[in-house]
Amino acid sequence: MSSNYARGHRARGACDRCGNNYLLNTLVQESVQGRLKGNRVCPDCYDPDHPQNWQGTVPLRDPQALRFARTVPPEQPVPVYPPASPPPYFQGNGNTEPMGP
Numbered sequence: 001m002s003s004n005y006a007r008g009h010r011a012r013g014a015c016d017r018c019g020n021n022y023l024l025n026t027l028v029q030e031s032v033q034g035r036l037k038g039n040r041v042c043p044d045c046y047d048p049d050h051p052q053n054w055q056g057t058v059p060l061r062d063p064q065a066l067r068f069a070r071t072v073p074p075e076q077p078v079p080v081y082p083p084a085s086p087p088p089y090f091q092g093n094g095n096t097e098p099m100g101p
């Protein structure tokens with residue numbers, strides 16, 4: 001199949017970003033959201049299409065509300081009992097000898 005354009009395998013072209021000369025078939029087109037920008041840049045200047053450029057194009061569902069939400073009754077407080085009386089030999093200063101009368 002013939003084309004209307006020559007192959008140009010030795011043709012050179014300038015990068016649209018840095019201006020350096022490269023082989024024409026090494027220059028690539030950049031794209032944003034999959035659409036070609038129409039420029040030709042060298043492999044060093046090539047900036048691939050970033051995934052953040054695709055934000056908002058994919059519908060996201062992240063529901064937060066519950067359909068049949070109910071409140072939970074508050075927990076009953078735990079009854080507080082009086083603390084157990086310390087043993088008679090406990091004096092609180094590290095002495096574990098029984099208290100003598």
Ligand SMILES: [Zn+2]
Pocket residue numbers: 015016017018019020041042043044045
């Ligand atoms: Zn360049």
